[in-house]
């Protein structure tokens with residue numbers, strides 16, 4: 001749960017700071033964007049490890065099967081994108097400048113060993129942009145799904161399952 005909410009805040013910040021701000025702001029925010037993105041990459045590895053070693057809490061049977069499948073499919077796609085989007089960003093910067101990324105002024109993250117080429121930069125940029133756009137679309141679907149079930153007459157307050165001290169509800173569902 002902690003990883004989910006911390007990472008959600010970081011990813012939403014990275015998406016919003018690049019997609020919803022004027023270009024001049026986005027440029028100024030780029031160093032923070034890269035540092036936040038590399039943090040997301042590290043946390044994604046920890047989260048993936050957790051996911052592979054802990055059972056996925058089953059979704060309540062009150063939710064129709066097709067919705068449970070859609071939810072699980074989108075969660076799995078999130079895992080792919082949580083790794084692929086920051087990785088493609090890091091590859092893009094490595095192939096472009098070959099410079100280390102400054103991590104909030106406390107560490108210098110070396111570039112990935114990729115050859116510097118215009119074509120590589122363009123390909124990684126496309127991957128980064130398409131991946132991030134997919135992520136933003138998936139986020140809208142995800143939030144709509146969570147809210148649909150959590151609103152007063154939605155039947156299954158999924159949001160409560162993602163808050164601590166709600167184990168009683170978790171056990172019932």
Ligand code: HEM
Nearest residue numbers: 011014015018034037038040085086089090093101129132
């Ligand atoms: C959660 C992770 C990340 C998300 C959601 C994300 C999302 C985005 C988005 C939406 C854009 C705007 C794309 C466009 O021009 O339409 C962007 C641009 C960019 N990202 Fe990321 N990013 C992430 C991580 C990273 C990382 C780790 C790096 C590098 C270390 C990075 C480097 C860049 C750069 C350099 C640009 C600007 C490209 C340009 O317009 O010249 N990003 N990112």
Ligand code: HEM
Nearest residue numbers: 004008011012051075078079139143146147158159161162
């Ligand atoms: C980009 C940001 C987000 C990502 C990448 C993300 C990803 C995920 C993933 C992968 C899961 C499955 C559980 C896991 O393995 O961790 C999950 C569950 C969940 N998410 Fe998000 N999430 C994001 C933002 C949000 C937001 C903003 C909300 C609030 C409306 C939300 C509400 C939930 C809920 C309620 C569940 C639990 C579903 C269940 O009961 O099993 N998420 N999320």
